[in-house]
Amino acid sequence: MNRNNQYSTLVEAIENLVRRGYTHNYRVNQYGQLEESKTVHYLPSEVELHEFHRFEGETNPSDMSIVYAVKTKSGNKGTVVDSYGVDGSEVTSKFMNNIEQRQFDD
Template sequence: MNKNNQYSTMLEAMQDLTKRGYTHNFRVNEHGQLEENKTVHYPPNEVELHEFHRFEGETNPADMSIVYAVQTKSGAKGTVVDSYGVDGSEITSKFMNSIDQKQFD
């Protein structure tokens, strides 16, 4: 079963992911590491991508976002939210492409 892109809205995705334990709010920093609160950092080899969900803005289709559901080797599960398409972060996209892809397992 493909878990990706199964939600109608970002709010629906975030609520369900939180219920399923993805409670940490991560981002990819300028050094290409996953971080939370600028204090805890994970290199790509310590992170797995479990699923992702893309969304178009309701008023402007150019407002596209993507939510990544990830888990670190320490067991922390959370999300990374980024713009999608031309406005997306090249650093975030490169990071997500370099981590262990578990979304089809």
């Protein structure tokens, strides 16, 4: 089952993901690690990608964002929000391309 790209807005996607247990807020730091806080980091081998959703801005099509739903080796689930396209973070994109892709598993 493909769960990707099924929401109209970023807010709708995040609200639904939170209801489904993706409650942690992550970012990818400059060292290419998933970061929850200054002391909690995960390498790509310690993270699974469960789904992602892309959005274009209503007034500006170049205002594009993507939310990734991930699960860490500790069992915590959360989201990473990033721009994509020209403004996207290369570090985040590279990290997501190097983690285990589980979005098509049931």
